[in-house]
Amino acid sequence: MNVSVILKNVMLELDEDLADIADYEEKFKMYLNMGYQIILRQYYKPRETFIVHTDKQGRVDLTGFDVEQVIEMQARNGRRVQFRACSDGCGAYQTTARDEEVSVVCQVNYPALVKDEDIPNIPEHAHYALVQYVCYKHLSSGNLAKQSRAQYYRQSFYEAMSMLKPMGTGGVTTYINFYSATN
DSSP, rough: OHHHHHHHHHHHHHOOOOGGHHHHHHHHHHHHHHHHIIIIIIIOOOOOOOOOEOOSSSSSEHHHHSSEEEOOOEEETTTTTOOOETTTTTSSSESSSSSSEEEEEEOOOOOOOSSOOOOOOOOOHHHHOOOOHHHHHOOOTHHHHHHHHHHHHHHHHHHHHHOOOTTTTTOOOOTHHHHHHHH
């Protein structure tokens, strides 16, 4: 579903006239992006892998990427690379890899949904949760009857989120010293 379809579904859920969509569009897009960021940061947690080159001091700069957090780094030979964020807070990381290419797995963020043709970068089955979130936010500032209705949409949104699996779930997990800890 693109933004235009999401907003039309919101209007239908709220029993509003589709001709009045322009009156609500700015506020609904704001609510849409609020819900989208909640989904991305707290539930879906999208990941991307970048190949970058470290300098001679082992520093890698990720300022050009929209990185929420670095999950893992590996050298070309598969060796795990230790890393820590630099203290200056500029998006650079100090690593144990010196002057070599490393693969960096990061939790990333996606840009806001602005155009009517924009499609959320989340699984298709979670798109309708954005409709529910916009309805919830819109109705929550109304009278008592609207606030009661808003709670239905809020609950529906969080039920959909409980079924959404974070990206990277279900992969192979490495346990270090697992058997020595269980003996």
